[in-house]
Amino acid sequence: MPELPEVESTVRYLKERVEGLSIERAVILWHRTIALNRGKSFSQQVAGATITEVFRRGKLVGMRLAGASDQFLFTHLRMSGSLDVLPSSFDVAPHDRVIIFLSNGKSIRFNDTRKFGRMYLTPSPDEVVRSLGVEPLSAEFTPELLQRLLAGRKRAIKPALLDQSLIAGLGNIYVDESLWRSGIHPLSPCSSLPEDAWRSLRRSIQEILSEAVSLLGTDFGDGVVDGGMYRPSVYGRTGERCPRCSGEISRIVVGQRGTHLCLSCQPKPRKARHRVKLTRGAKAPSQKRRKR
DNA sequence: CAAACTCCCTGTTAGC
DNA sequence: TGCTAACAGGGAGTTT
Numbered sequence: 001m002p003e004l005p006e007v008e009s010t011v012r013y014l015k016e017r018v019e020g021l022s023i024e025r026a027v028i029l030w031h032r033t034i035a036l037n038r039g040k041s042f043s044q045q046v047a048g049a050t051i052t053e054v055f056r057r058g059k060l061v062g063m064r065l066a067g068a069s070d071q072f073l074f075t076h077l078r079m080s081g082s083l084d085v086l087p088s089s090f091d092v093a094p095h096d097r098v099i100i101f102l103s104n105g106k107s108i109r110f111n112d113t114r115k116f117g118r119m120y121l122t123p124s125p126d127e128v129v130r131s132l133g134v135e136p137l138s139a140e141f142t143p144e145l146l147q148r149l150l151a152g153r154k155r156a157i158k159p160a161l162l163d164q165s166l167i168a169g170l171g172n173i174y175v176d177e178s179l180w181r182s183g184i185h186p187l188s189p190c191s192s193l194p195e196d197a198w199r200s201l202r203r204s205i206q207e208i209l210s211e212a213v214s215l216l217g218t219d220f221g222d223g224v225v226d227g228g229m230y231r232p233s234v235y236g237r238t239g240e241r242c243p244r245c246s247g248e249i250s251r252i253v254v255g256q257r258g259t260h261l262c263l264s265c266q267p268k269p270r271k272a273r274h275r276v277k278l279t280r281g282a283k284a285p286s287q288k289r290r291k292r
Numbered sequence: 293c294a295a296a297c298t299c300c301c302t303g304t305t306a307g308c
Numbered sequence: 309t310g311c312t313a314a315c316a317g318g319g320a321g322t323t324t
Contacts, residue, residue: 001318
């Protein structure tokens with residue numbers, strides 16, 4: 001699933017292929033993908049505009065569109081989204097949701113199997129980006145800031161790190177990886193972490209994100225959007241050996257999210273309020289099932 | 293106000 | 309082997 005490094009890769013890919021080109025028209029194949037669009041139809045709004053800049057903010061791909069009135073087009077890839085640039089003569093692919101035809105005979109294809117991805121078209125970027133927290137690879141992201149953001153909270157560290165309004169761009173993979181590298185249990189209440197944890201955690205987050213960015217994202221083999229070379233140490237490696245201590249990697253659930261960790265490198269906090277459910281054990285009955 | 297829960301989706305997989 | 313139901317997950321919206 002695309003997180004900051006994968007989105008950064010997408011942005012770099014798009015930068016060299018679409019910056020400076022103009023949009024001829026757009027076709028919406030799944031209407032709900034367009035989550036924000038003031039005024040006329042999406043296609044009418046973007047037709048004729050020039051893509052002057054492609055950038056990233058958190059997990060969002062941003063495009064500045066210069067036209068009759070300036071617009072910003074943001075794309076959130078969510079779970080399964082990808083943006084590709086293909087010759088316009090190529091057929092529509094399964095799961096293509098939006099196609100943007102460009103002036104050079106190519107087109108941007110927003111492909112999104114699970115339909116969670118969204119596009120936001122707006123004249124004011126702040127409307128989309130306002131709620132996002134600090135960029136974790138920026139100089140602004142200091143140990144002091146991290147501590148100030150989190151230390152006063154009672155919630156577990158993992159859901160706090162996933163909160164995009166605090167830090168923008170971390171997802172399940174890189175949070176698990178960062179907590180492992182810093183030896184912090186994901187259920188540790190933020191307020192229980194020692195002073196030096198914040199320095200370590202900031203360092204782990206930046207190291208891992210930088211490494212993943214330079215390797216073009218995480219290698220899954222099955223992902224359409226990923227395809228990078230970053231190899232997780234614990235994420236998705238339940239039952240395998242911890243690279244640091246050779247202990248067994250466990251999988252638990254934290255805040256409804258699958259969570260991977262090494263229990264000997266990341267000792268359990270004393271008074272975890274949540275139950276720890278091991279995948280390998282007897283499966284707990286799932287108490288929440290929707291009714292419709 | 294912070295935190296937790298619900299729902300959106302479909303390909304994959306566990307379980308029988 | 310074939311089928312079904314559970315599962316996965318980011319974040320907007322809702323509830324506690």
